[in-house]
Structures are given as C-alpha cells and as structure tokens.
Amino acid sequence: xxxxxxxxxxxxxxxxxxxxxxxxxxxxxxxxxxxxxxxxxxxxxxxxxxxxxxxxxxxxxxxxxxxxxxxxxxxxxxxxxxxxxxxxxxxxxxxxxxxxxxxxxxxxxxxxxxxxxxxxxxxxxxxxxxxxxxxxxxxxxxxxxxxxxxxxxxxxxxxxxxxxxxxxxxxxxxxxxxxxxxxxxxxxxxxxxxxxxxxxxxxxxxxxxxxxxxxxxxxxxxxxxxxxxxxxxxxxxxxxxxxxxxxxxxxxxxxxxxxxxxxxxxxxxxxxxxxxxxxxxxxxxxxxxxxxxxxxxxxxxxxxxxxxxxxxxxxxxxxxxxxxxxxxxxxxxxxxxxxxxxxxxxxxxxxxxxxxxxxxxxxxxxxxxxxxxxxxxxxxxxxxxxxxxxxxxxxxxxxxxxxxxxxxxxxxxxxxxxxxxxxxxxxxxxxxxxxxxxxxxxxxxxxxxxxxxxxxxxxxxxxxxxxxxxxxxxxxxxxxxxxx
Amino acid sequence: xxxxxxxxxxxxxxxxxxxxxxxxxxxxxxxxxxxxxxxxxxxxxxxxxxxxxxxxxxxxxxxxxxxxxxxxxxxxxxxxxxxxxxxxxxxxxxxxxxxxxxxxxxxxxxxxxxxxxxxxxxxxxxxxxxxxxxxxxxxxxxxxxxxxxxxxxxxxxxxxxxxxxxxxxxxxxxxxxxxxxxxxxxxxxxxxxxxxxxxxxxxxxxxxxxxxxxxxxxxxxxxxxxxxxxxxxxxxxxxxxxxxxxxxxxxxxxxxxxxxxxxxxxxxxxxxxxxxxxxxxxxxxxxxxxxxxxxxxxxxxxxxxxxxxxxx
Numbered sequence: 001x002x003x004x005x006x007x008x009x010x011x012x013x014x015x016x017x018x019x020x021x022x023x024x025x026x027x028x029x030x031x032x033x034x035x036x037x038x039x040x041x042x043x044x045x046x047x048x049x050x051x052x053x054x055x056x057x058x059x060x061x062x063x064x065x066x067x068x069x070x071x072x073x074x075x076x077x078x079x080x081x082x083x084x085x086x087x088x089x090x091x092x093x094x095x096x097x098x099x100x101x102x103x104x105x106x107x108x109x110x111x112x113x114x115x116x117x118x119x120x121x122x123x124x125x126x127x128x129x130x131x132x133x134x135x136x137x138x139x140x141x142x143x144x145x146x147x148x149x150x151x152x153x154x155x156x157x158x159x160x161x162x163x164x165x166x167x168x169x170x171x172x173x174x175x176x177x178x179x180x181x182x183x184x185x186x187x188x189x190x191x192x193x194x195x196x197x198x199x200x201x202x203x204x205x206x207x208x209x210x211x212x213x214x215x216x217x218x219x220x221x222x223x224x225x226x227x228x229x230x231x232x233x234x235x236x237x238x239x240x241x242x243x244x245x246x247x248x249x250x251x252x253x254x255x256x257x258x259x260x261x262x263x264x265x266x267x268x269x270x271x272x273x274x275x276x277x278x279x280x281x282x283x284x285x286x287x288x289x290x291x292x293x294x295x296x297x298x299x300x301x302x303x304x305x306x307x308x309x310x311x312x313x314x315x316x317x318x319x320x321x322x323x324x325x326x327x328x329x330x331x332x333x334x335x336x337x338x339x340x341x342x343x344x345x346x347x348x349x350x351x352x353x354x355x356x357x358x359x360x361x362x363x364x365x366x367x368x369x370x371x372x373x374x375x376x377x378x379x380x381x382x383x384x385x386x387x388x389x390x391x392x393x394x395x396x397x398x399x400x401x402x403x404x405x406x407x408x409x410x411x412x413x414x415x416x417x418x419x420x421x422x423x424x425x426x427x428x429x430x431x432x433x434x435x436x437x438x439x440x441x442x443x444x445x446x447x448x449x450x451x452x453x454x455x456x457x458x459x460x461x462x463x464x465x466x467x468x469x470x471x472x473x474x475x476x477x478x479x480x481x482x483x484x
Numbered sequence: 485x486x487x488x489x490x491x492x493x494x495x496x497x498x499x500x501x502x503x504x505x506x507x508x509x510x511x512x513x514x515x516x517x518x519x520x521x522x523x524x525x526x527x528x529x530x531x532x533x534x535x536x537x538x539x540x541x542x543x544x545x546x547x548x549x550x551x552x553x554x555x556x557x558x559x560x561x562x563x564x565x566x567x568x569x570x571x572x573x574x575x576x577x578x579x580x581x582x583x584x585x586x587x588x589x590x591x592x593x594x595x596x597x598x599x600x601x602x603x604x605x606x607x608x609x610x611x612x613x614x615x616x617x618x619x620x621x622x623x624x625x626x627x628x629x630x631x632x633x634x635x636x637x638x639x640x641x642x643x644x645x646x647x648x649x650x651x652x653x654x655x656x657x658x659x660x661x662x663x664x665x666x667x668x669x670x671x672x673x674x675x676x677x678x679x680x681x682x683x684x685x686x687x688x689x690x691x692x693x694x695x696x697x698x699x700x701x702x703x704x705x706x707x708x709x710x711x712x713x714x715x716x717x718x719x720x721x722x723x724x725x726x727x728x729x730x731x732x733x734x735x736x737x738x739x740x741x742x743x744x745x746x747x748x749x750x751x752x753x754x755x756x757x758x759x760x761x762x763x764x765x766x767x768x769x770x771x772x773x774x775x776x777x778x779x780x781x782x783x784x785x786x787x788x789x790x791x792x793x794x795x796x
Contacts, residue, residue: 057598058595059591060579060594234579246582251583252489253582258487258488269486270487270791271487272485272738272739272789273738273739
C-alpha cells in the first residue's frame with residue numbers, strides 16, 4: 001500500500017503559513033522538518049504525541065485554571081509540531097525588540113521625571129494622567145540604568161504580508177517563559193534525532209541571564225546579592241513558573257508573609273536564622289497588591305512598607321512599580337514615535353496600525369467599521385474584554401458600540417489581522433492553526449532577548465485567541481541557523 | 485533558608501516516610517495473615533489500632549475486613565493518614581519547594597503519585613495490591629537514594645532528615661505496640677505456637693530481620709525484639725537511632741541551643757524504659773508516653789524554626 005503524504009490534505013492557503021508556502025512546497029527553513037515528518041508518517045507522529053503527554057504529566061508541567069469547583073491544575077497543552085524561524089530573520093527581530101524596550105524604558109523614566117516628551121508635544125498629557133497603570137507614587141524615582149521594565153514579553157504576529165508586527169508589550173508581570181524552556185525539554189525527548197541534525201539555538205540560558213540581570217540591579221555592589229522571587233502563592237495561575245524560575249536561578253521563592261520591612265526601610269525575609277536582608281525582588285505581583293501601606297489597603301499578598309524600602313533605594317524591584325504605564329494599548333500606538341524621539345533611530349519592527357478611540361476622528365472611524373476591527377480595552381491582559389469584529393454577533397457589536405462611546409479612552413482598535421498559521425496535530429492529521437509569538441526581553445545593565453520565545457497556538461479551527469486560559473496551546477519555537 | 489521552606493521540607497519528609505511506612509506495614513500484615521491459621525486473635529483490626537485510626541474507621545465501616553481495612557488505610561482520601569493522602573500531601577509540599585531541591589526530586593514524587601492515583605483499581609485483589617505496595621516502597625527508596633546522592637548536607641537536608649526520623653521513630657514505636665497483643669498473658673495456645681513467625685513479621689515490616697539476627701544471634705524472642713527496636717544504636721529504624729539522627733541534625737542548625745534541654749529529656753525518657761520489667765499491659769502506656777515525647781519535640785521544632793503568624 002502506498003503511503004499517502006501527510007501533507008496531501010494540508011491546505012495552507014487561508015493565511016500565511018509558517019511551514020508550507022503557497023503551492024504546497026515547504027519554505028526553505030522548514031524543508032528538513034517537513035521531510036522528516038513525512039518520513040515518520042502519521043502513526044509515528046501520534047506515538048510521539050503520547051510520549052509528549054506522558055512527559056508533561058511526569059514533569060508536572062501545569063497551569064492553574066479557576067472554575068466553580070475550585071482551582072484545577074491542568075496539564076500544559078502542548079502541540080508537538082515545532083514552529084521554525086530562520087536565524088537571518090531572527091537577528092533583525094532581536095535587534096528590533098532590544099530597541100523597542102530601550103525606548104519604552106526611556107519613556108517610563110521620562111514620564112516619572114521630566115516629562116519632556118509631553119512638553120515637546122509628542123504625547124498628550126492626559127494620556128498619562130488617565131492611564132490606570134500610572135503610579136504617582138513613583139514620580140521622581142530613578143531606578144538603576146534607567147531601567148524600569150526589566151522583563152518584557154512582547155507579542156509578535158505575522159500577518160498576511162509575511163511581516164512580523166508587534167501586537168503588544170507586556171511590561172507588568174509577563175508569564176510564559178518557563179513553558180518556553182520546558183517545551184524544548186519535551187522536544188528533546190520526543191524528537192532527539194531531529195535536533196541532532198539541525199542547528200537550533202538553545203533556549204535554556206534564560207534563567208542564567210535573568211539571574212545576572214537581577215543581580216545587576218542590587219542597590220550595593222555585592223558579589224552575592226540576596227535575590228527573591230515574590231509570588232502571590234500556590235493558588236496563582238503562574239505559580240508553576242514562579243517556582244520554576246526560582247529553582248533554576250537558585251533564588252528564594254517568597255510570599256508576602258515571608259518578608260517584612262523594618263524601621264530602617266530595609267526588606268528582610270524570615271529565615272531559620274532569623275531575619276536576612278533581601279537586595280533584589282523579582283516580583284510577580286501586580287503593583288496594586290505590592291504594598292498595603294501605599295496601594296490596596298486590604299492586600300494580603302504584598303509587604304507592608306515595600307514601597308518605602310524601594311524609594312529609599314534599599315531594595316530593587318523588577319519590574320519597577322509603575323512600569324506598567326507603558327503597558328497601555330494607547331501608549332503602544334506611540335512606541336514608533338518614542339523610538340525616533342529617544343533613540344534617534346528608525347523603528348526596526350512595525351506596530352500594527354492602531355486607532356485610538358480617545359481621538360474623535362479615529363473613534364468615528366472605529367465605530368463605523370466595528371465588524372472589520374479587533375477592539376481591545378487599553379489595560380486588560382489575557383485576551384479578556386476583546387471584540388473580534390469578523391467573528392462577532394450583532395449583539396456584541398452593539399454592546400461594544402456603547403462601551404466605546406461611554407469610555408473612548410479605554411479602547412483601541414486594530415485591523416483584524418490574518419494571523420499566520422502553523423501545522424498543528426489535530427486528532428489524526430496536521431491542520432493549519434493560527435499562532436503568535438511571545439519573546440522575552442531583559443534589560444538591566446545589558447539587554448538580552450530569548451532565542452525565539454513562546455509560540456502560542458489557537459487550537460480551535462479558525463480561532464485567533466491563543467491564551468492558555470481560553471483554549472490556547474503552545475509549540476516549541478526553533479530559531480534555525482542554516483549556515484555552517 | 486526561609487522558615488516557610490524549612491517547614492515544607494520537614495512535612496514533605498514526614499509524609500513520604502508515612503507513605504513508605506504505611507506500605508510496609510500493610511505489606512507485612514498481608515504476609516502475616518496468610519501464614520496464620522484461622523481464628524488467631526490478630527487481624528486487620530490491630531492494624532487500625534496501630535495506625536491510630538480505629539475510631540475514624542468505624543464511623544465509615546462496620547466490618548474490619550481485609551477489603552475495608554486496606555482500602556481505608558491505602559486509598560481513602562477522607563483518612564488523612566492513608567497512603568494516598570500522605571503521598572498527595574508530600575507531593576503538594578514538594579511542588580511548593582521545588583526551588584530547594586534538584587529537579588528530579590519533584591519528578592520522582594510526582595511520578596509515584598501518578599502511579600498511586602492511576603492504579604487504585606488494582607488494590608481490590610491481593611496480587612494487585614502486593615505489586616502496588618512494592619512499587620510504592622521502591623519509589624520511596626529511590627527518592628531517599630536520589631537525595632542521598634544529589635542533595636548537599638545543608639540546612640534543607642537537615643530538615644528533611646529530622647522530619648523523616650521523627651516519623652520513623654513514631655512508626656517504629658507504633659509497630660512495637662503489636663507486643664501488647666503478642667505478649668498478652670492470656671493469649672491463646674495457637675498464638676503461642678506461631679509466636680516466632682509473628683515476631684519475625686514484626687521485624688520484617690521494618691526490614692530488620694537480617695540485622696536483628698546478626699546482632700542478637702539467638703532464638704527470636706519478643707522482649708529481645710522490642711528491646712532491639714527501641715534501643716539498638718545502629719539499626720536505622722530503631723527509636724534510639726532515629727533520635728540520634730535528629731539530635732545530630734539539630735545541633736548543626738542555627739538557634740539550636742534552645743532545644744538542648746528538650747532533646748536530653750526525650751533521650752532520658754527513652755533510655756529509662758526497661759522492656760524486661762514492663763508488663764504487656766503497661767507496654768501500650770509506655771509507648772504512648774514515648775510518642776508524647778516525640779510530639780513535644782515536634783512542637784519545639786516548629787516554635788524554633790517555622791513561620792509564625794506574627795507581626796514584625
């Protein structure tokens with residue numbers, strides 16, 4: 001019996017496909033992978049899937065979802081078919097991401113100090129004042145290296161024209177990097193022969209880079225600063241990642257109750273020896289829960305006096321409080337301007353065209369074109385509170401019409417991009433599914449970008465929502481170098 | 485080291501040791517009961533007594549049959565001391581202490597838990613149960629072995645060692661409670677006939693047969709066995725040895741001086757027990773007293789090193 005090609009029924013014509021070009025031929029960077037999958041055949045591929053699922057269970061890679069029955073740890077949804085990006089292209093993306101974060105940090109530093117960009121009329125003053133992530137408590141602060149957002153997760157999408165666009169920058173507590181690392185561990189287990197023959201950039205140096213970046217933030221030059229990862233606790237959906245990163249860095253994993261700030265405005269942790277000073281905190285708690293003395297009075301997650309200690313310069317917080325001011329989808333629209341303004345450079349990576357509803361003219365356009373647009377609230381994350389025009393019902397469109405009119409500042413709109421697709425294992429064949437990419441960028445004394453990042457995939461046919469809390473999965477991402 | 489972490493590691497070790505001990509105890513009891521003729525006054529009920537769960541058991545079941553007892557002791561999540569509940573608690577503690585141990589530590593316990601959870605069906609028959617218990621005991625030993633080879637002898641390791649030995653001493657003293665039945669003046673002739681086998685099984689539940697034979701070099705006798713399990717300084721599961729391990733670990737921890745009087749008191753209490761002079765009726769009380777001492781030691785440890793809910 002002749003075996004049918006696994007690609008015979010694969011139709012890559014609905015959007016830009018990462019692996020298969022128009023006409024059904026694999027793209028250059030993907031030739032080996034597509035051939036290899038073909039040589040395996042469907043049954044063997046499914047066998048590798050079972051191996052991956054067993055590995056995920058054993059390694060206990062989970063994320064927590066909230067439901068009526070309480071919190072459940074779910075196995076990490078992983079698609080075994082990797083997503084490939086050519087190294088040549090990646091070098092450009094890497095430079096673009098570093099450039100972007102540098103400009104964003106200049107902006108945040110400016111916002112909390114001279115506000116020169118507002119005085120120069122590039123950004124409207126009320127944009128800052130009305131941002132729900134602006135923290136007046138941070139005015140006048142000067143974190144080391146002018147770096148407020150030390151860890152950034154930027155979401156990239158490839159549109160129909162084959163270009164990569166930046167969709168948003170997550171500057172508060174971006175998550176997903178642990179899954180990027182674990183995905184590679186799983187791939188090594190299930191496709192060892194493939195990794196042996198291709199030159200793929202490793203991803204597992206991230207914890208080392210993160211550690212060095214955090215150490216560079218220590219208030220006093222010290223060879224061995226005490227570094228802690230501050231987690232909201234074991235019920236947080238990203239607890240797995242907090243524990244993973246602490247473990248990989250050899251840092252302490254602490255909860256609010258483990259820390260206290262004394263009269264000397266220093267942060268201490270409660271240890272078996274007594275109190276020990278903490279120099280750097282990688283906090284995975286939102287600003288508003290950090291310190292009940294300053295923000296939410298009833299927060300039990302945070303530490304009383306933490307802001308006091310930070311302002312006195314006795315502890316470094318990463319990301320710095322208030323960094324989220326640039327994690328606003330309205331501010332996002334100004335990033336290309338910021339790059340020109342602060343760095344005197346041309347932006348390397350393009351933004352997705354963005355309509356600001358705060359602008360009357362643009363708002364009118366948005367209201368008239370809702371069925372074609374994607375509308376996002378300015379300050380939400382996790383894919384919540386969005387309208388995907390082309391997939392929306394009349395009722396939803398009406399509802400957003402009103403929401404936008406009531407509070408235009410809170411909304412932006414973008415053209416509905418035809419996100420690129422990637423072959424994904426669906427029951428018993430490969431089908432195209434929409435994907436995005438979240439690389440992680442570090443900025444302390446130096447900048448660093450992960451080799452690739454976390455590719456998220458919308459597992460439902462046609463869906464554009466890649467968030468794991470809403471039925472998304474992930475893929476290993478290979479930056480493949482074909483020279484050598 | 486964080487107080488919170490110390491507490492989690494301590495409990496992780498206690499729960500894992502409890503998991504292993506429960507598996508050992510049930511495995512040994514299964515062997516014992518297969519050997520005994522019908523009608524001997526020793527059965528699954530004694531096991532409930534040793535584990536201190538008789539009352540909880542009778543709230544749920546009427547008959548201490550093999551099925552009911554083993555299910556309650558192995559798989560019942562409403563019994564916090566059951567093997568599965570202990571293993572789940574150990575897993576939760578290790579899941580939340582991953583930053584303190586090598587990766588494989590978590591993976592081993594997680595795998596063991598998944599095995600225990602996914603194979604509950606096999607507990608209903610004797611053969612399946614034997615395989616299940618074997619797998620759990622081997623899993624616990626793999627973990628202990630891995631840690632011995634990969635974990636620095638740091639404070640983390642010390643809290644694990646303290647937890648393990650406290651739990652171990654507790655279980656050994658509970659197993660010694662078999663003596664109150666086996667040595668009872670009014671025990672049946674049948675029981676007397678099977679005496680050697682019975683004591684052999686008590687030793688077997690602690691993997692102590694060979695070490696005991698090499699040490700005692702005499703016919704197996706009840707009081708000798710009890711004395712060995714209580715005071716042999718070299719056997720890893722004897723109460724005295726466990727206490728020595730605990731003392732050794734505690735001495736290397738910060739702020740340990742406060743515990744000295746307490747440690748001395750436990751040791752004096754232990755050494756003052758004279759099995760030859762203890763009647764079977766008194767034995768239970770004596771062992772109870774010993775368990776109370778260890779319980780006090782636990783509270784002292786918690787007060788010295790674990791997280792307190794204090795301000796400032």
